[in-house]
Amino acid sequence: MADKILQASWLIALVPLVSSLLIMFFAHRCKITSAFLSIGAVFYGLIHSLLILYISYLNPERTLEINFPWISAGAFKLFVGYLIDPLCAMMLVVVCVVSFFVQVYTHGYMKEDPNYSKFYAYLSLFTFSMLGLVFSTNLFQSYIFWELVGVCSYLLIGFWWYKPSAANACTKAFVVNRIGDAGLLIGLLMLYSSTQNFWLNKTTLAFGQLKNAIDFAIGSHLLPVVGIVSVTTIALFVLMGPMAKSAQFPLHVWLPDAMEGPTPISALIHAATMVAAGVYLIARCYPLYIAAPVAMATVAWIGGITAIFAATIALSQFDIKRTLAYSTCSQLGYMVMALGLGAYSAGLFHLMTHAFFKAMLFLCSGSVIVGCHHEQDIRQMGGLRKHMPITSLTCLVGVLAISGFPLMSGFWSKDMILASAWEHNKPLFIIGSVTALLTAFYMFRLYFMTFEGEYRGHAHPHETTPSITIPLICLAVPSIFIGLIGSPLIPGGDKFSSFIHFGEYHAHHEWGINVFVKELLTTQGLIPLFAFIVGTIFAWMVYRKGFALNTFVKKNLSFIYNLSFNKWYVDEVYFWVLNRIILPCYRVLWSVIDKTIVDGVFVNGSARVAAIVGGGLRFIETGRGQLYALVIFGSVLFAVLFLITRIAR
Numbered sequence: 276m277a278d279k280i281l282q283a284s285w286l287i288a289l290v291p292l293v294s295s296l297l298i299m300f301f302a303h304r305c306k307i308t309s310a311f312l313s314i315g316a317v318f319y320g321l322i323h324s325l326l327i328l329y330i331s332y333l334n335p336e337r338t339l340e341i342n343f344p345w346i347s348a349g350a351f352k353l354f355v356g357y358l359i360d361p362l363c364a365m366m367l368v369v370v371c372v373v374s375f376f377v378q379v380y381t382h383g384y385m386k387e388d389p390n391y392s393k394f395y396a397y398l399s400l401f402t403f404s405m406l407g408l409v410f411s412t413n414l415f416q417s418y419i420f421w422e423l424v425g426v427c428s429y430l431l432i433g434f435w436w437y438k439p440s441a442a443n444a445c446t447k448a449f450v451v452n453r454i455g456d457a458g459l460l461i462g463l464l465m466l467y468s469s470t471q472n473f474w475l476n477k478t479t480l481a482f483g484q485l486k487n488a489i490d491f492a493i494g495s496h497l498l499p500v501v502g503i504v505s506v507t508t509i510a511l512f513v514l515m516g517p518m519a520k521s522a523q524f525p526l527h528v529w530l531p532d533a534m535e536g537p538t539p540i541s542a543l544i545h546a547a548t549m550v551a552a553g554v555y556l557i558a559r560c561y562p563l564y565i566a567a568p569v570a571m572a573t574v575a576w577i578g579g580i581t582a583i584f585a586a587t588i589a590l591s592q593f594d595i596k597r598t599l600a601y602s603t604c605s606q607l608g609y610m611v612m613a614l615g616l617g618a619y620s621a622g623l624f625h626l627m628t629h630a631f632f633k634a635m636l637f638l639c640s641g642s643v644i645v646g647c648h649h650e651q652d653i654r655q656m657g658g659l660r661k662h663m664p665i666t667s668l669t670c671l672v673g674v675l676a677i678s679g680f681p682l683m684s685g686f687w688s689k690d691m692i693l694a695s696a697w698e699h700n701k702p703l704f705i706i707g708s709v710t711a712l713l714t715a716f717y718m719f720r721l722y723f724m725t726f727e728g729e730y731r732g733h734a735h736p737h738e739t740t741p742s743i744t745i746p747l748i749c750l751a752v753p754s755i756f757i758g759l760i761g762s763p764l765i766p767g768g769d770k771f772s773s774f775i776h777f778g779e780y781h782a783h784h785e786w787g788i789n790v791f792v793k794e795l796l797t798t799q800g801l802i803p804l805f806a807f808i809v810g811t812i813f814a815w816m817v818y819r820k821g822f823a824l825n826t827f828v829k830k831n832l833s834f835i836y837n838l839s840f841n842k843w844y845v846d847e848v849y850f851w852v853l854n855r856i857i858l859p860c861y862r863v864l865w866s867v868i869d870k871t872i873v874d875g876v877f878v879n880g881s882a883r884v885a886a887i888v889g890g891g892l893r894f895i896e897t898g899r900g901q902l903y904a905l906v907i908f909g910s911v912l913f914a915v916l917f918l919i920t921r922i923a924r
Contacts, residue, residue, distance in 0.1 A: 277330045281339045284327055285357045287320040287367060288406035295399035298392055309392035310382050313399045317375045320406065324367035331364040335774050340412055342478050350471065354478045357410040361775045362623070366409045366555060369627055370548060372753075373634045374402045376746035380638050381539040383742030384645060394434060394537065401427040401540075405548045409555070414463050414480040417556065421459070421516065425452045428549050432536040441535040448529040455519020455526055462512030466563070469498050469509070486562035493566070510563050510570035513556075514577075521553025521607045524581040528846055530604055534596040538641030541596060542634045550603060554610045554626050561619060561777050575615025579706045582608030584843070586713040590720070591839040594651050595640045598721050602677065603633060605710060609692050612703060618695035620772035624761050625688035627771075631757060632676040632685060635750035639670040642743050643725060648734040653721065658730040663738045667726040669747040674722045676754045678715040679807045684758030691761065693803050708802050715810025723818035 294316035302308040331337065342356035378398055385391050404427050408420035433445025467480060470488040472495070477484060489506065492498040498506050517523070522530035530550070534541055544550060557564065557574065564571045585604035592598045606629050613622030644651055646663050660667040676685040689711065696704035730736065738744065761771040773780050816822040838844070 280323070280326050280330060281359050282341070284323065284339075284359055284367075285410065287323050287371070288357075288403055288410055290316040290319050291399040291406065292403040295396045295403065298396040298399065303392040303396070306386070306391050309395045310378075313395040314375070314378045314382075316399060317371060317378055317402055320367075320402075321371040321375050324364070324371045327359060328364045328368050331359070331361050332774060335361050338483075340478075340481075340483060342412055342481075350475060352474070352476075352479055353415055354413060354481075355416050356412045356478070358412040358482065362555075362558065363409055365623070365627060365775055366551075367406065369551075369630045370402070370405055370409065373630055373750075374398075374405075374543060374548070376750055377539050377543045377634065377638070380542075380641070380743055380746040381537075383740045384539055384641055385537060388537075390434070394431075394539075397427060397430050397434070398540070398543070401431060401543065401548065405552065408552055412481055412483075413478055414466070414482070414485075414560070417559070418456075418460065418463060421520070421552065421556075422456065424549055424552060425449065425456065425520075428452075428533070428540075428544060431540040431544070432533045434536055434540070438535065440532075444529075444532040444535040447532050451526055451529040452519045455515045455517075458512045458515025459517075462509050462515070465504055465509045465512065469504055482559050485560065486565075489562055489566050506563065506567040507569045510560075510567040511573060513560055513563065514570065514574060517553030517557050517611070518577065519553070520556075521550050521611065522581075522604045523553070523577050523608065523611055524584050525845065527581060527585065527604050528849065531597050531600040531842070534594070534600050538596070538637060538644060541600075542637035542641070550607055551626055551630065554607065554614065554622065557611065557614050558619065558623060558777075561614070564614075565777075571615055571617070573615070575612050575700065575703060578608045578610065578612030578615055579703045580608070581605070582612060582710045583706050583713070584608075586710045586717065587839050588842050589717040590713060591836060593654050595643060595653050595656075595721065595725065596637070596651060598653075598717065599633070599636055599640060602636075602714070602718065605714065606633065606677070609689065609707065609710070612707065613692040613695060616692075616695050616699050616703065618692060619777040620761075620769075620775055621688065621691035621695055623775055624691060624771050625685075628676070628684040628688040628754075628758050631750055632673045632754035635669060635747055635754055636673040636677070638743070638747055638750070639666050639673060642666040642739045642747065643670075645739050645743065646736045647732060650732055650734060653724040655732040656725045656730070656736075657728045657732075658726070659736055660726040662730075662736040663726075665738060665744045666747065669744075669751045670726065671722060672751045672754050674718045676758075678718050678811065679711055679803055681804065682758075684754055684756070687758035687762045690800065690803055694800070704802075708806050711803050712806035712810040715807045716814045719811050719814035720818055723814060727819060 291313075294312045297312055298309045302312060339359040340356065342354040344352065345355045346353040378395070381394065381398065385394055388394065401424070404420055404423040408417055408424060411417040411420060429445045429449045432448050433441050435441045436445075463480065467474070470480075470492045473484075473488045473491045474480070480488075489498065493506070498504065498509075515526075519526040519529075533544060536544075564574060582605045585601045585608065589598050589601035589605065592601060606625070610622045610625050610629070613619075613625065642663065643656065643659065643666060646659070646666065647656060650656065672683075676683040679686045679689050693704060693707045693711070696707050759765055761769050763769070841847075
């Protein structure tokens with residue numbers, strides 16, 4: 276039975292694709308049918324994924340990889356298939372759980388939208404793309420679904436295309452991701468070129484054979500330690516894809532603007548799907564980064580810089596969704612930093628816990644927006660706890676989880692990352708701890724300004740419908756308890772790391788509260804806890820007790836405040852470089868190369884040659900029979916005389 280469940284796992288991805296096509300071509304006129312098809316498809320995937328996770332948990336060493344030949348050209352053979360292992364099983368459950376509750380939520384959030392059915396069709400297609408990426412057995416297949424995820428995100432971010440801000444946001448997301456994807460493609464081609472002899476009669480660039488391929492190439496001196504085609508160079512090119520997809524500095528700029536899309540897709544993109552794809556790809560390519568210590572360190576520092584950089588911006592934002600967007604950038608930075616530090620399990624553990632509480636927080640923001648009649652500025656909110664008790668309570672759960680409140684899910688996963696940073700890289704530990712303090716501050720700032728105090732807006736806030744609030748309640752449960760599987764409070768200790776790990780697993784904890792207290796009282800345990808307490812107290816003093824920190828900062832540290840409020844002027848720098856350097860250079864190159872060389876030499880030059888040749892030939896093609904006869908007679912006479920001369924010699 277278990278074998279049949281694993282072998283039929285490809286249906287988890289296929290069913291949402293069929294659902295999307297049915298909605299597009301047959302059910303688009305009926306809202307209920309569209310919702311039923313889309314939600315039913317992902318619900319089937321959720322049940323099937325839970326069964327796969329259970330089977331994988333019983334036997335973590337058991338993997339299933341099935342490949343089918345697709346393209347064959349000489350020695351190059353491209354396969355497609357599906358891979359089931361512990362990492363895949365975990366990701367399947369995370370994607371399906373979040374996608375299921377987002378799609379249920381969508382019914383309440385989008386019910387008045389005239390393109391309700393189209394949105395469900397896009398959601399199903401998006402889910403298929405992400406599941407296909409998770410299932411991929413090799414890097415080329417991953418790249419195909421990687422691009423399909425990007426196309427779906429373009430469609431969903433720009434779903435309200437008639438809004439100029441939404442149209443610009445989806446274009447920006449598409450362009451920035453193409454920059455990263457170009458680097459990823461270059462890296463894949465370089466990797467294949469350097470290891471192609473290894474892949475004869477094998478699945479090309481298969482994840483399971485990646486370590487052996489790299490070892491083979493290094494041993495054969497095909498991948499030198501230094502040089503144009505080195506392991507480090509390839510790893511850094513491959514990293515460009517995750518940097519864009521997972522919104523790492525400096526390719527993070529598309530993610531906050533993606534908030535112009537409907538809130539359900541904001542939750543789906545920013546929680547368990549598109550942004551998690553970059554972290555997932557780094558994890559799949561881990562043998563490549565293990566073989567390139569410089570690239571590994573680069574991964575860690577990019578993650579650390581992104582974590583604190585995005586957190587400083589979130590401190591001053593007033594749009595409720597944009598604050599959460601920068602929070603997502605920061606938390607993704609934690610995950611990438613963990614992978615760069617070698618804390619493979621910790622990074623993926625944070626990916627899982629973050630998926631649940633961040634999806635819930637985005638859905639809470641959508642509930643607030645609906646309840647406040649589409650107001651997104653938290654300065655126009657306040658006191659909503661009285662009007663929206665369910666939304667406020669679930670939002671508080673999410674805020675506590677992401678801030679690292681003890682025993683909540685985010686506490687365990689974030690502390691695992693910081694503990695690894697303490698062991699391997701003290702500067703990154705300091706960056707991570709400061710980020711934890713800032714996270715607690717800006718998340719409680721968001722909560723206090725939205726739900727506490729007196730209402731400052733002009734609408735009539737109200738609690739939203741059950742189709743919106745029930746998913747919030749359901750996601751609150753894993754936001755509280757899911758982190759326990761990686762804690763020392765359960766028998767056997769860290770179950771997550773023993774299930775999902777790279778290489779041999781060593782960590783083990785005794786069971787009991789004494790182990791928890793012992794680890795909490797270490798330096799690496801006390802500092803993150805202290806950061807949470809300080810950040811929370813400062814937010815409470817400023818936004819509940821009226822401590823004039825904001826006024827002081829704006830008056831005396833206006834430069835720093837403006838940097839944060841204006842997102843460190845990164846967009847302005849990009850536009851300046853684009854308008855002042857890239858476009859003028861392009862115009863010069865276009866003038867010299869395109870107009871002078873391409874047009875002047877090749878296009879117009881070939882036309883002039885054709886005109887000259889044609890002008891000469893037109894004197895021959897006169898249409899007069901006598902002239903043609905004379906030419907034929909002259910040609911024959913010339914041929915005869917030539918032959919006579921040759922014979923005489």
